[in-house]
Amino acid sequence: MQTEGDASSSDKIAESSQHANGLSASRLSLNLHLHQACEAGNLDRAKECLERGADAWWEDEGTIGWSALHFAAESGNTKLVRFLLRRGALWNAVDSNGITAAEVAWSLNDAATYRAIMDEGVRQTMLRNALDQRARVEAAEDAAAEETGADAEGMLVEVQADGHLVLRPDAHGEVSANNEAFLSSKLSFERGEDGLERCVDVDGGVVMAGWETDIMEKTAELLCAGQEEGFSVLNIGFGLGIIDTLFQNYKPGRHVIVEPHADVVAHLRAQGWQSKPGVQVVQQRWQECIAELSDFDVIYTDTYSEDYAALNDFFDKLPDLVSGPSARFSFFHGLAGTNPFLYDVYTRVAELDLIGIGLQTQWHTIRPALANTELIWKGTKRAYWTLDEFRIPLCSMQILQ
Numbered sequence: 001m002q003t004e005g006d007a008s009s010s011d012k013i014a015e016s017s018q019h020a021n022g023l024s025a026s027r028l029s030l031n032l033h034l035h036q037a038c039e040a041g042n043l044d045r046a047k048e049c050l051e052r053g054a055d056a057w058w059e060d061e062g063t064i065g066w067s068a069l070h071f072a073a074e075s076g077n078t079k080l081v082r083f084l085l086r087r088g089a090l091w092n093a094v095d096s097n098g099i100t101a102a103e104v105a106w107s108l109n110d111a112a113t114y115r116a117i118m119d120e121g122v123r124q125t126m127l128r129n130a131l132d133q134r135a136r137v138e139a140a141e142d143a144a145a146e147e148t149g150a151d152a153e154g155m156l157v158e159v160q161a162d163g164h165l166v167l168r169p170d171a172h173g174e175v176s177a178n179n180e181a182f183l184s185s186k187l188s189f190e191r192g193e194d195g196l197e198r199c200v201d202v203d204g205g206v207v208m209a210g211w212e213t214d215i216m217e218k219t220a221e222l223l224c225a226g227q228e229e230g231f232s233v234l235n236i237g238f239g240l241g242i243i244d245t246l247f248q249n250y251k252p253g254r255h256v257i258v259e260p261h262a263d264v265v266a267h268l269r270a271q272g273w274q275s276k277p278g279v280q281v282v283q284q285r286w287q288e289c290i291a292e293l294s295d296f297d298v299i300y301t302d303t304y305s306e307d308y309a310a311l312n313d314f315f316d317k318l319p320d321l322v323s324g325p326s327a328r329f330s331f332f333h334g335l336a337g338t339n340p341f342l343y344d345v346y347t348r349v350a351e352l353d354l355i356g357i358g359l360q361t362q363w364h365t366i367r368p369a370l371a372n373t374e375l376i377w378k379g380t381k382r383a384y385w386t387l388d389e390f391r392i393p394l395c396s397m398q399i400l401q
C-alpha cells in the first residue's frame, strides 16, 4: 500500500504537482481519481476517469511512482488490469524502486493478474520484435544502397530516468551493443576475483565467465546424452570453450565451432582445438556461414553483443540445420537476466517464436551454484545475471522424453 492515509485529493495534487511534468491541476486531479478507483479495484469508476481524459500511463511521482496498473494489480481485479492495459497503461512501467505491477501481483500470489500483464508484455514484445525485424531489413537495404552500416542494439534491462524498463537499450556506445564493433575490439582472458577464468571486452563487459559452467554442463547433457555414436554438433560462439570441452566428452564424430573473434580463435588455437579429430573451426560470423552448414544432431548458440532479434533470426535457420526431427537445439537464455518478470516474458516470447518454426521447448530449471556470489562481478562493467534460477531450453521438432 503506497498512498498516504487520509490525504485529500487536493493535498495530493499540491504534492504531486511539483513533479507533474506540466500537467494541468484538473488533469492531475483526474489522474489521482483514476489511481483511487484502481486502488479500490473499481472498474466502473476507472472507466469513467479514463472517459473523462485521465492518463492510464501516469505515475504519481509525489509518492513512490505507482501507476494505475500498480494499484489495480494490488487490488486483485484482473478485469480492471486487462482494461487498463487495453487503454494505454504501460505493462512494464516501474515504480521508484524498480518494481513492476506484475511483481506487485506476484508478491500477492495473484497468478491470474500476473499472467494478464505477462501476456500483454509477450504480445507487445513480439509485435515490437516483428516491427524491429522489418525495420532492420529496410535499414540493411538502405545501408547496402548507401554503403553505410546500421547499429545493432544491446539487450540489457535498464531502468530509464523516466522510470520505465527498457528491454533493449543502447548500451551507450559499448561494444556489447554492437556486434561489428565487438568483433574488431580487443579481448582479455583473465582470472576473476572468484578465481575462475573469464573473458572480458574492452569496456569491462563480461563475454563469458566460469560461473556459467553448471549451466553449460547441464546443457551439454540435455543435448548429447543418448545420442548415437558419431553424432554431429554445431556450436555457435566458442568463448572460453566450456561447452565445447563438455561436448567433446560425449565423443561427437563431427564437431563444428563457429567463432569469428580473432582473439578467441587465437585462444582456441593455443589450446590445440584445430587439430582435435572431427573438430572444424569456422572463423566467421554465424550469419556469414550458416547457409553452408547442415545435418546436425545437436545445435547450440551462445553469442555476444547480439540482441533477441538476432537470436530470432537464428531460430529461422534451424529447419535447414537439423539432421531430422529428433535433432536437439538449445541456446543460452540470459535474455533479461536481471529482472524476474521480464525473464518470464522473454521465456514465453522465445517459446512462441520457436513454435512458429515447428519446435517444441522444454525448460529445465537449474540454480547455478556459483552465480551471484559477490566476487563474480568485481572489476567488471555490470552483472548480466542476478536471478536465482536459470532456464535451459531443450528444443526439438518432436516431444523429447
Ligand SMILES: C[S@@+](CC[C@H](N)C(=O)[O-])C[C@H]1O[C@@H](n2cnc3c(N)ncnc32)[C@H](O)[C@@H]1O
Pocket: 179, 207, 208, 216, 236, 237, 238, 239, 240, 241, 242, 243, 244, 258, 259, 260, 261, 264, 284, 285, 286, 287, 302, 303, 304, 305, 306
Ligand atoms: C558467451 S561466449 C560463448 C561461451 C561458450 N558457450 C562457452 O561455453 O564458453 C560468446 C562467443 O560468441 C562469439 N560471437 C559473437 N558474435 C558472434 C557471431 N555473430 N557469430 C558467431 N559467434 C559470435 C564471441 O566472440 C564469443 O566468443
